Amino acid sequence: MKVDVAIPRTKFDFLTYFTEENLASGDLIMVPIRNKVKYGIVINKNSQREVAGIKKVQELVEKNFIPDNLLRLYKWMAEYYLASLGEVLRLALPSKILRKYEMVERQVRAPLLAKAPKPNYQQGIAISKISGALQANRYAAFLLYGITGSGKTEVYLRCVEKVLRTDGRALVLVPEISMTPLLFERFEERFHDDVATIHSTLTDKERRRLWYAIKEGKYSVVIGPRSTVFIPIPDLKIIIVDEEHDQSYKEHTRMPHYNARDVAVTRSKLENIVAVLGSATPQIESYHNTEIGKYELLDLKERIDARPLPEIEIIDIRQETKPYISPKMEAQIETTLKNNEQIIIFLNRRGFAPSLICPHCGYTAKCPFCNLPLVYHKSEKKEKSSLSCHICSHQARIRSICPKCGRGTLLYRGAGTQRIEELLNKILREKELTTSKEESLVVRLDRDSVRRKGRLQTILKTFEQGKAKILLGTQLVTKGFDFHDVTLVGIVNADIILHLPDFRSGERTFQVLTQVAGRSGRGKKAGKVLVQTYHPEQYSTIFGQLQDYARFYEQELQVRKELDFPPFTRLILIRLKGEDEENVWGEAKKIYRMLNELGKAEIFGPNRSFYYKIRKDYRVFIIIKVRKDYPHRKLRFLTNYKPTKCSIEIDVDPLDVF
Numbered sequence: 206m207k208v209d210v211a212i213p214r215t216k217f218d219f220l221t222y223f224t225e226e227n228l229a230s231g232d233l234i235m236v237p238i239r240n241k242v243k244y245g246i247v248i249n250k251n252s253q254r255e256v257a258g259i260k261k262v263q264e265l266v267e268k269n270f271i272p273d274n275l276l277r278l279y280k281w282m283a284e285y286y287l288a289s290l291g292e293v294l295r296l297a298l299p300s301k302i303l304r305k306y307e308m309v310e311r312q313v314r315a316p317l318l319a320k321a322p323k324p325n326y327q328q329g330i331a332i333s334k335i336s337g338a339l340q341a342n343r344y345a346a347f348l349l350y351g352i353t354g355s356g357k358t359e360v361y362l363r364c365v366e367k368v369l370r371t372d373g374r375a376l377v378l379v380p381e382i383s384m385t386p387l388l389f390e391r392f393e394e395r396f397h398d399d400v401a402t403i404h405s406t407l408t409d410k411e412r413r414r415l416w417y418a419i420k421e422g423k424y425s426v427v428i429g430p431r432s433t434v435f436i437p438i439p440d441l442k443i444i445i446v447d448e449e450h451d452q453s454y455k456e457h458t459r460m461p462h463y464n465a466r467d468v469a470v471t472r473s474k475l476e477n478i479v480a481v482l483g484s485a486t487p488q489i490e491s492y493h494n495t496e497i498g499k500y501e502l503l504d505l506k507e508r509i510d511a512r513p514l515p516e517i518e519i520i521d522i523r524q525e526t527k528p529y530i531s532p533k534m535e536a537q538i539e540t541t542l543k544n545n546e547q548i549i550i551f552l553n554r555r556g557f558a559p560s561l562i563c564p565h566c567g568y569t570a571k572c573p574f575c576n577l578p579l580v581y582h583k584s585e586k587k588e589k590s591s592l593s594c595h596i597c598s599h600q601a602r603i604r605s606i607c608p609k610c611g612r613g614t615l616l617y618r619g620a621g622t623q624r625i626e627e628l629l630n631k632i633l634r635e636k637e638l639t640t641s642k643e644e645s646l647v648v649r650l651d652r653d654s655v656r657r658k659g660r661l662q663t664i665l666k667t668f669e670q671g672k673a674k675i676l677l678g679t680q681l682v683t684k685g686f687d688f689h690d691v692t693l694v695g696i697v698n699a700d701i702i703l704h705l706p707d708f709r710s711g712e713r714t715f716q717v718l719t720q721v722a723g724r725s726g727r728g729k730k731a732g733k734v735l736v737q738t739y740h741p742e743q744y745s746t747i748f749g750q751l752q753d754y755a756r757f758y759e760q761e762l763q764v765r766k767e768l769d770f771p772p773f774t775r776l777i778l779i780r781l782k783g784e785d786e787e788n789v790w791g792e793a794k795k796i797y798r799m800l801n802e803l804g805k806a807e808i809f810g811p812n813r814s815f816y817y818k819i820r821k822d823y824r825v826f827i828i829i830k831v832r833k834d835y836p837h838r839k840l841r842f843l844t845n846y847k848p849t850k851c852s853i854e855i856d857v858d859p860l861d862v863f
């Protein structure tokens with residue numbers, strides 16, 4: 206018979222082979238392709254395709270390697286995200302396929318033990334609604350909207366426990382494991398070693414072994430980042446997506462650019478199981494889905510033990526002589542430390558200073574490749590300090606004299622986390638709030654400070670144990686941490702959360718501010734949030750809404766409606782990259798014309814990308830806007846389309862439109 210076979214890492218959907226064996230879809234086989242032998246997955250048996258020079262399947266490796274419903278999920282992904290099945294398999298399967306005999310043995314199923322706190326009234330309602338769907342053994346999708354500190358995790362734990370009692374299994378997706386140590390700890394505390402965790406620190410081999418063990422049903426609970434959504438799990442009953450609004454669910458670098466949250470919901474539908482999406486700041490599209498009946502809304506409107514939300518104060522820094530840490534912020538830091546409480550300071554910019562300029566001629570140090578300002582990174586050893594491009598990582602030496610006019614002494618302007626760290630330490634010394642000279646009360650959490658392995662855990666532990674009193678950092682500090690002694694959150698400059706031209710920027714600002722403010726007052730003592738800004742009017746509205754997502758949602762939805770943007774339409778972004786600037790534009794215009802002929806879609810562009818040049822590549826994009834019922838297959842030709850001398854990237858439901 207003839208079979209259609211999908212092969213990982215290829216740009217096509219499948220090839221057809223013949224075989225004498227009785228193969229079925231989902232079987233793992235080895236097939237010859239271009240003088241090599243590769244793994245492939247049978248996707249159709251009894252293929253009717255006529256192929257000249259058909260080759261023979263070389264070996265059956267494993268029967269039923271991928272279950273049917275997952276194959277259907279992979280096919281859906283290829284169609285929806287305009288990618289080839291080969292590209293989908295590259296992301297869905299382990300980087301190297303493991304043979305069964307390489308597996309580790311593991312005791313199946315540890316007993317579970319529940320020492321759970323009693324759910325409050327609202328948690329109780331959420332749990333019972335999800336349990337109802339679990340018992341009915343049917344597909345259902347819930348949006349668990351719970352304000353920061355309202356106890357979403359306990360709802361997850363209870364539902365997973367219900368699933369385990371009926372011998373089912375659970376999948377929990379998290380933005381990044383290292384960023385959610387607490388969630389993971391609580392799952393382990395409840396379910397012991399019956400939890401498999403896909404860490405970013407696992408080696409490829411460990412990851413493959415775990416993949417296999419999970420597929421064989423050796424763990425009841427699987428926790429992991431976005432790619433975990435593809436793992437076969439027998440008797441899967443529930444998929445939980447924590448912090449569903451988080452951008453790390455989107456695959457940004459490789460095709461297909463899927464969103465694991467949406468893949469999780471589709472998988473639940475195909476497997477007829479329950480999906481729970483949780484967030485304090487749901488994505489507009491998700492909340493909209495509760496209004497049109499796609500998801501059921503579960504509300505947690507109260508913090509645990511009826512703790513109040515923090516009090517928010519906005520500081521107008523236009524008039525301040527000290528713009529980085531205003532006197533008011535400084536005073537509040539002092540009070541908080543004297544009360545022996547902790548502080549989180551947030552600034553969404555790493556490095557010491559965002560630019561180096563010449564006061565004489567106005568020269569700014571820029572990346573020679575990307576033409577964007579270089580960021581000054583200070584090092585304890587002066588010669589190790591450098592300028593770095595945050596887009597392409599180019600490093601440049603620091604000069605003190607302006608290379609353009611040769612007269613001015615270069616000055617750094619603005620502040621990043623490093624500069625604020627220095628400033629905080631200075632304030633603590635002046636006010637005699639530090640105890641020893643060696644140990645700082647300030648710990649910094651940004652991508653530079655956690656580069657070395659294990660650093661992140663150390664920083665979090667130091668702060669958690671109270672050895673450090675101030676946690677200073679970028680967006681990393683907005684993740685779901687739960688420090689009970691934090692009573693002050695200071696936002697150094699609310700205006701630089703976003704500077705990108707995007708229709709989602711209002712939503713993103715709201716999400717970041719809500720999440721960072723939500724770190725305050727999670728223990729017994731009430732919390733405070735200080736927000737420094739050059740545009741106080743703007744933030745008073747945002748923070749007015751902060752206590753009230755529904756109000757924010759209504760206003761934001763109105764804007765989207767006027768612009769005819771998602772959730773009312775669907776966007777598809779086509780990006781072209783190449784070294785020859787003229788050629789990139791030429792190719793983009795060609796695609797624009799092809800798309801225009803299709804009709805029933807609005808095509809915008811080609812436009813320069815916000816980052817027009819990264820390293821050697823010029824970047825140009827086109828936006829396709831379609832109604833939600835637009836047939837995707839009309840665009841499938843793009844999957845195999847090869848522009849000359851440049852690469853093409855297709856992003857369905859893009860998060861960034863620039």
Ligand SMILES: [Zn+2]
Pocket residue numbers: 563564565566567568607608609610611612613
């Ligand atoms: Zn100069």
Ligand SMILES: [Zn+2]
Pocket residue numbers: 572573574575576594595596597598599819820
């Ligand atoms: Zn650069």
